[in-house]
Amino acid sequence: MFTGIIEAVGEVAAIEPRGGDVRLRIKTGKLPLDGVKLGDSICTSGVCLTVVHLPGDGYWADVSNETLKLTTVGRWSSGTPVNLERALTPESRLGGHIVSGHVDGLGTVVEQYEEGRSWRFLIEAPAELAKYIAHKGSICVDGTSLTVNSVDGARFDLNIIPQTMAETVMGHYQVGSQVNLEVDVIARYLERLLLGDKASKPEGLSMDQLAEHGYLKR
Numbered sequence: 001m002f003t004g005i006i007e008a009v010g011e012v013a014a015i016e017p018r019g020g021d022v023r024l025r026i027k028t029g030k031l032p033l034d035g036v037k038l039g040d041s042i043c044t045s046g047v048c049l050t051v052v053h054l055p056g057d058g059y060w061a062d063v064s065n066e067t068l069k070l071t072t073v074g075r076w077s078s079g080t081p082v083n084l085e086r087a088l089t090p091e092s093r094l095g096g097h098i099v100s101g102h103v104d105g106l107g108t109v110v111e112q113y114e115e116g117r118s119w120r121f122l123i124e125a126p127a128e129l130a131k132y133i134a135h136k137g138s139i140c141v142d143g144t145s146l147t148v149n150s151v152d153g154a155r156f157d158l159n160i161i162p163q164t165m166a167e168t169v170m171g172h173y174q175v176g177s178q179v180n181l182e183v184d185v186i187a188r189y190l191e192r193l194l195l196g197d198k199a200s201k202p203e204g205l206s207m208d209q210l211a212e213h214g215y216l217k218r
Contacts, residue, residue, distance in 0.1 A: 001088045002043045004096030004138075004145020006168045007031050010044075012080040013058060021065045024049070024076075027058040031084045041101065043085040045169065046143035046180035047071050048101025071103045071180050072142075081169045083143040096145025097138040098185055105129050107141070109177045110155065119165055120149075121158045121173065125181055130154040132183035132191075140182035144168050 008031035016023045049061035068074035111122035149157040165171045
């Protein structure tokens with residue numbers, strides 16, 4: 001479990017094919033590795049990876065073929081910058097929101113521009129994730145906990161302050177960049193709770209059910 005508060009920006013140092021999947025070496029830069037041990041989880045640009053080797057200046061992690069297909073990891077190369085956050089401990093402050101490190105889909109940067117000292121980003125999410133993205137709600141973008149500024153269909157707007165631009169990989173984004181998205185886990189649980197006894201049926205949550213619970217006007 002993570003908070004979405006990025007601790008450091010590292011980079012991909014090596015990618016080794018391993019029979020259909022890969023093993024990654026991540027250099028961690030200023031991320032403290034004291035206390036990190038084999039089997040620990042590190043959120044790497046939104047993807048929860050398990051440490052399998054600690055060479056001293058970073059870590060190695062195995063990445064399955066499924067993860068390569070469903071996240072941006074399959075597009076990484078040597079030198080790709082990555083956001084890093086160690087897993088929560090009982091003493092950690094929950095400064096962002098609850099992040100699992102399980103990517104729900106890929107978003108695309110469709111617009112970006114400066115506004116004062118901040119940057120504005122317009123990101124398009126997969127259509128099936130649109131229902132989980134709410135005005136002033138939380139969303140995780142490449143492991144970073146962010147507040148949704150506005151929503152228009154499957155597109156959402158972000159206002160990024162200079163600190164976030166400087167301390168995350170967002171400074172490397174361009175129009176067309178793909179990003180790992182994780183929606184707020186509370187929204188997912190709410191969807192299942194609203195289904196009630198119908199949760200075991202395959203049809204999912206209907207518009208009538210949303211209206212019945214006051215989420216839509218008839």
